[in-house]
Amino acid sequence: MKGKIVKITAGLLVLAGIVLATWKDPKIFDFGDQHRQTVVLSGREFEVEIADTHEKSLLGLGGREGMCEYCGMLFTFPEKARHAFWMKGMRFDLDIIWVADGKAVWIEKKIPFDSGETFDPDVVSDQVLELNAGLADGIGIAVGDRIDSR
Template sequence: MNKHLLPLFLLILIASGFLIFKLFYKPSIISRAIINGQTFKLLIADTPQLRNRGLSYRDSLSRDSGMLFIFEKKDFYSFWMNEMKFPLDFLWINDETIVDLDENIQVYTDGGITTVESSESVNKVLEFNSGIIKEYAIKKGDKITFK
């Protein structure tokens, strides 16, 4: 390759990488949730791939963290505990209101994979370590502030 073309080639390669990054990188606007005065850091699952993987394969989740699943439309959603290594609490959320709760959902029941379903149409689901609902007295009708 000509010595004069190499810098141009590298510049084009770097610029292309930057443009691809800018096109496909979507930073999350939501990073925290506040419930009953308690602030939680959030992992965001807002694409089909991220929602499908969820917290699977993770060994743990810090007590002050949760995973927020964001859906484009309100609907009835179900979750499975596939490849989970720890039990979870689920908050079913319609906009910024908790409409249902599922506590201490175990990884397996009767040798099968546990599933949970929303009892109402929701557009967000928040997963926490098991025990968070009880520890912070979270209940139906509580409001969540997302920041």
């Protein structure tokens, strides 16, 4: 009887450990099974999810509660063009950085999540990076800055 109780207790402890290790806070960015990489801006590393398909680009960060402080989403496009963005389905504010040839070419800062505006700068880009609102100013990201991938 004692051995059975010990086994059950050990099993419950293992199960509790698994649950705690995999617990997800809905306010933390969840990469799920998405491709991700590290990018560096102004000396700061960001863990970004890559939106490299039409479907991923349409969904973007919409519907999520938030993301970790130095996380983001990097939209990649096969060729340079004008790329318009809007805040459909967003639940948190963003900074959006348009990138061409590894350099920031346009930045929209502190965009409210409920903005109905479409952001379509008169620049061509092959990538667009979305970060938490305020980070562009907070770490001093400016047009012309390099954005490196690791």
